[in-house]
Amino acid sequence: MTTTPLLQVQNLQVEFKTRRGQALVLNGVDFELNAGETLCIVGESGCGKSMTALALLGLIPMPPGRVKEGRILFQGEDLLQAGEDRLRQVRGNRISMIFQEPMTSLNPVFSVGDQIGESLRLHRGLDAKQARERAIDMLSQVGIPAPERRIDEYPHQLSGGMRQRVMIAIALACQPDILIADEPTTALDVTVQAQIFDLLRELQRDKGTAIILITHDMGAVSEMADRVIVMYAGRVIEQGTTAEVIGDPQHPYTQGLIACLPELGSSQHEGRPELVEINGVVPSIWELGRGCAFRERCPQAHARCLEMPPLLAATDRATANASSTPHAAACWLLDEAPVTVEAIAA
Structure with missing residues (x-):
């Protein structure tokens, strides 16, 4: 029996208007993601990995960018045809993203507790006390010591690794259907990396969450991925199961x-x-x-x-x-x- 994929990306093309003309940065990207599956997108910097993730969430800056063509079907709904109000209901709730750079992604004037609790109050309807308790629990889950104290601190009071873990806590707070992880362990040491990967696997096992892992670390790919797509210059140039792509690469x-x-x-x-x-x-x-x-x-x-x-x-x-x-x-x-x-x- 064939099941419908949770996410289908079809012929995705993204272009940016520049002084030299229209620049096509994604050129016909196609892939599927099933519930409970981990899909890794790999390639060097500049290959289009992060741009693909931003397009999925409707975060392409317009102008100068725009989706020229394609479809992004989430449970059959084309997100490219959805209005901004609908996208706000999906972002951070049904589809979450761990952004690559916590220094620019976290708001410096709000405590980390406020930033974790925001999505819980908006999407889950929790009151301030419930959101705070859940935020403390999330900080504990991602390995931040003394979460009852850290919850009232601001991003500048935390190390780079702790800020990255706060970003992960924000993304996981609403237990999304799809988690997009853009280099989620870049600023972390290998021990904490293993803890984060264990946390992602636990979430996937308990909630059936599908994960899109964006990375250039082939070791992380072999550890986490069910399937792999390799991107180069805005195109998918190889796809397959992890065993096929790692064990028998063709490109x-x-x-x-x-x-x-x-x-x-x-x-x-x-x-x-x-x-x-x-x-x-x-x-x-x-x-x-x-x-x-x-x-x-x-x-x-x-x-x-x-x-x-x-x-x-x-x-x-x-x-x-x-x-x-x-x-x-x-x-x-x-x-x-x-x-x-x-x-x-x-």
């Missing part, structure tokens, strides 16, 4: 990301191999030109890369039919057995 860019990690594929008894790096940087939106955006950095680029590749299935047709999102990569190297994802769906 040269994904292979490069994994090769950068010394832990993967090396024995403790062997000498530590020299780290491999991907040459160059993510190109400017104005330097993409035509064809595959990765071709200038790709060691396997050839003449056909001047043509934009579609997502090509990395599995045979029988295996691909078993999944609504088969393992696929946007690379002409897979064209020896050209089966597009669209052809599989048809």
Whole structure:
């Protein structure tokens, strides 16, 4: 029996108006998210990961940005067609986000307790006393010591790691259906990172929360993700289960990301191999030109890369039919057995 995904993103295109013209920063992004699932979005800075998350919540600054085309279906409702009042009901309640930079995301003139309690009063109808008790509980859950005292402190009185944990507490307070975590453990040490991942898994297990984890840490991907999408220059260039993408990467860019990690594929008894790096940087939106955006950095680029590749299935047709999102990569190297994802769906 096929179940309808909790979230469906279809052909999402976002552009920004600049002095040089219209810049297309997201180009046809497609993915699905099921209830209780963790989907990781990976890629270097500038690939479109955070912009995708902002688009899901209707937080693209307009102007200069706008959603040019696409649909974002949350339980069948297209959020791109929803008014601002409806989006306020969804944001922080049904869909929450842990933002990447707590210094700019927390309000410096309100205590952390007020900021956690705001969504509880607005979306859950709690009074001030109930919201305070729940906020203390959330601070305790995310590992902040002495939460009864910290709740009355302001962001500038907390360390960077504590501010990040406050952001996580705000996002989790209303027990959302979808949690978007944008580099949620960047400012935290490895012990606290493990605690936060344990907390996210517990929330997922108890409440069935779906998680979109945005990261460049492939170790976090292997630990947390059910499925992975790899983004580059505003496009999805590989997708599949974690085992498929980590264990058998098909796109040269994904292979490069994994090769950068010394832990993967090396024995403790062997000498530590020299780290491999991907040459160059993510190109400017104005330097993409035509064809595959990765071709200038790709060691396997050839003449056909001047043509934009579609997502090509990395599995045979029988295996691909078993999944609504088969393992696929946007690379002409897979064209020896050209089966597009669209052809599989048809």
